[in-house]
Amino acid sequence: MKDLVFALPILLPLLTAIVALLAGRRRWRRWLIGLSATAQLGVALVLAHGAYGQPPQVLGLGGWAAPYGIVLVIDLLAAIMLALGALTALAAILFGYAELPPEDENPLRLPLIQFLVTGINLAFCTADLFNLFVAFEVMLIASYALLTLEADDWDIKQAFPYLALNLVGSTLFLVAAGLTYGMFGSLNFAQIAERADALAGTPQLTLLALLFLTVFGMKAGVFPLFYWLPNSYPILPSPVAALYAGMLTKVGVYVLLRIFGQVLPPDLSLPHLLMAWLAAATMIFGVLGAVSRNFIRGILSFHILSQIGYMVLAIGLFTPYALAAAIFYIIHHIVVKSTLFLVGGTVVVLNRTDDLEKTGRLWLATPVLGVIFLLQALSLAGIPPLSGFWGKYMIIVEGLRQQEWVLVFCALLAGVLTLFSMLKIWNGAFWAAAAKEGVHTEERRWRPMAAVAGGMTVISLGIGFGAEFFLGVAHEAARQLLDRPAYIEFLLRGGG
Amino acid sequence: MKTGDSYIFRAVGSFLFFVINVFAVYLLLRGHNLPGGGFIGGLGSALSLIMLSLAFGVREAQKVLRVDPTRLAAIGLLLAVVTGMLPLVVGEPFLRHFHWKLEELPLLGTLEVGTPLIFDIGIFLVVVGVTAKMIFVLFRSISGLTALNPSEWRRYAADLEEPVEREHSRSSSELETEDEP
Amino acid sequence: MMWETAILVGLMFGGACFLILQASFVRILFGFILLSNAANLFLLAMSGRPDGKSAPVLQGNSAPAVDPLPQALILTAIVIGFGVIAYMVILLYRTFLDQGTANACELFDPRRERPKEDAS
Numbered sequence: 001m002k003d004l005v006f007a008l009p010i011l012l013p014l015l016t017a018i019v020a021l022l023a024g025r026r027r028w029r030r031w032l033i034g035l036s037a038t039a040q041l042g043v044a045l046v047l048a049h050g051a052y053g054q055p056p057q058v059l060g061l062g063g064w065a066a067p068y069g070i071v072l073v074i075d076l077l078a079a080i081m082l083a084l085g086a087l088t089a090l091a092a093i094l095f096g097y098a099e100l101p102p103e104d105e106n107p108l109r110l111p112l113i114q115f116l117v118t119g120i121n122l123a124f125c126t127a128d129l130f131n132l133f134v135a136f137e138v139m140l141i142a143s144y145a146l147l148t149l150e151a152d153d154w155d156i157k158q159a160f161p162y163l164a165l166n167l168v169g170s171t172l173f174l175v176a177a178g179l180t181y182g183m184f185g186s187l188n189f190a191q192i193a194e195r196a197d198a199l200a201g202t203p204q205l206t207l208l209a210l211l212f213l214t215v216f217g218m219k220a221g222v223f224p225l226f227y228w229l230p231n232s233y234p235i236l237p238s239p240v241a242a243l244y245a246g247m248l249t250k251v252g253v254y255v256l257l258r259i260f261g262q263v264l265p266p267d268l269s270l271p272h273l274l275m276a277w278l279a280a281a282t283m284i285f286g287v288l289g290a291v292s293r294n295f296i297r298g299i300l301s302f303h304i305l306s307q308i309g310y311m312v313l314a315i316g317l318f319t320p321y322a323l324a325a326a327i328f329y330i331i332h333h334i335v336v337k338s339t340l341f342l343v344g345g346t347v348v349v350l351n352r353t354d355d356l357e358k359t360g361r362l363w364l365a366t367p368v369l370g371v372i373f374l375l376q377a378l379s380l381a382g383i384p385p386l387s388g389f390w391g392k393y394m395i396i397v398e399g400l401r402q403q404e405w406v407l408v409f410c411a412l413l414a415g416v417l418t419l420f421s422m423l424k425i426w427n428g429a430f431w432a433a434a435a436k437e438g439v440h441t442e443e444r445r446w447r448p449m450a451a452v453a454g455g456m457t458v459i460s461l462g463i464g465f466g467a468e469f470f471l472g473v474a475h476e477a478a479r480q481l482l483d484r485p486a487y488i489e490f491l492l493r494g495g496g
Numbered sequence: 497m498k499t500g501d502s503y504i505f506r507a508v509g510s511f512l513f514f515v516i517n518v519f520a521v522y523l524l525l526r527g528h529n530l531p532g533g534g535f536i537g538g539l540g541s542a543l544s545l546i547m548l549s550l551a552f553g554v555r556e557a558q559k560v561l562r563v564d565p566t567r568l569a570a571i572g573l574l575l576a577v578v579t580g581m582l583p584l585v586v587g588e589p590f591l592r593h594f595h596w597k598l599e600e601l602p603l604l605g606t607l608e609v610g611t612p613l614i615f616d617i618g619i620f621l622v623v624v625g626v627t628a629k630m631i632f633v634l635f636r637s638i639s640g641l642t643a644l645n646p647s648e649w650r651r652y653a654a655d656l657e658e659p660v661e662r663e664h665s666r667s668s669s670e671l672e673t674e675d676e677p
Numbered sequence: 678m679m680w681e682t683a684i685l686v687g688l689m690f691g692g693a694c695f696l697i698l699q700a701s702f703v704r705i706l707f708g709f710i711l712l713s714n715a716a717n718l719f720l721l722a723m724s725g726r727p728d729g730k731s732a733p734v735l736q737g738n739s740a741p742a743v744d745p746l747p748q749a750l751i752l753t754a755i756v757i758g759f760g761v762i763a764y765m766v767i768l769l770y771r772t773f774l775d776q777g778t779a780n781a782c783e784l785f786d787p788r789r790e791r792p793k794e795d796a797s
Contacts, residue, residue, distance in 0.1 A: 160781070
């Protein structure tokens, strides 16, 4: 029965998706999926609790042990990501229930969200490069379908750059997997890690690391390969956009953490340096793009990039402290960013648009939504004691310690510009006197929508005020990640 | 493209349909340790549907398949996942398979069966369903029908939506209307 | 054998890049098909020299067989590529219906404006 629990993060969303697909448009579907999403969150929290301070849990598919069979490995980092994914999916699903009555929602949306979650969870759990490719493809194919499912005639063209760049990324991933197999004769993370140590410092390994950086940097939205993201996310329905904004790029960041922290040897100074500088460029260009946009979801989409920059910068600095900062930043960012998208979706319902020239007067109409937005926006900008402050603080401290003055300056500048663009939303949507269409507070549905966003805000405040606990978790996850000899020993000879 | 206007193709096609499907099932059954298996068998079976669509038109092919291809794929996926999950219930790892050797059966002689066959049948259904879905949508698009037929439309579209083709055809009479099945 | 494969893979990647950078939808589509096939061929080359080895089908004989793992990977990659390309065909066809153009430059021309009746 032990194995059943570890397989649940993948099996539960998969089974839910199939049953929901077969159920067509029945009413009980919403209950089923809501319950399943809650159960997924519960399972992920149980797994995270079990993974703290313990060796990773290994699940060999078909009973085959590590180097020969496909294994799923759940360590603390994977369990944290599973919990965050389940939380975001639950919030997005509940927000979707509040936003639309069942008959107005496309019946394929909920099954596709569950397929997407299956792919994301598989990407977190897998310990095998090719299985990771499959997980990415499951996730991407579901995301392609969701992107165009409810897009209108004009917006659908934005799906094309998304599809094209991700397809190029997948092809490069396949090439990288082939190259890895040619170099190491294995695709298992532990076995690659063991054999890569012998090649440490050789140009082949640097080349492979650069290829991985390109592939996963593209998936994470790192400069200069981020073009697929900022134009495609605004065409999504708001609950799905919140899920995408929270999880999809973070899968890329997670894999960067996993590959560079655990699989490849730690002395790859060139790729790490390149990663840090690309991250700085991502931060600056992302936030400048955000400043240039004039509608809420556009601003928020560019902000994803800018925030990805902080996480990747932390990975590029590459010390245990910096990786802990990256993990803490991921925890903070997923919650805050998806909440901001939910707030954006509520604004669309209240003002009929999210164009900042036409919105306004929301502070008078709904102070509660204003407070939610303000807390999350200030957290994103990094105002203490909100959750965003701690992650940024750790990254900047680490940058100062390594005397990377330019990188630190970029990070601080991006923070200031973030605050500026958030104030732009605040002025346009909440403070401006005139709303062209008026505020439609008579639409009852904004209350449950704001309630979901409020729930996420409470969690984000909890991360900010309980930072000590979450920092402890992040440090422990980074320690497990960087303890490569124990991982190799455990996976190849001990567990399984 | 005009389909369904060749008498020879229709006559040969209706006969070949069975031959192709028998071969597809043969590929499915021998698949465990010889070339073949659910995937390739499913593709073979889907090929027979392409041939029917070319020979008789896509609506006839849909009538032959009877079920909604999306549901077929979903049922196949369910079958495969449940087969993988059953070992978990008896305390074995996920996707562990079992084999039995049945000796001296009437008519068949010695037979080796195992759970991979059920898994493969699931894959077969998934492949047939997914490929049939693609074929039907593409064939319907080029023969001036809406991409989804009315029953699929009821199942997979929200109340607010309109078929793309209806918005874009210059007059709605260009689209063939379709009776409810 | 390795040199020929390497040159072929290079040519395929080059041709795919050329086609993807064209404006016409059909050429872009062929570019992506070629790209995924080039990656598959690259994977196949990872199973080593095939000289004198048999296909990895075990039938009691113990003749040396080529490494079957890359072939399993390619099979998976082909299936995934098949699905994605099918999606791309439908997406491009739908874009062509909706926007009335099959040219990517025209499609993303910033001077094109959203039709007014859609703005509601």
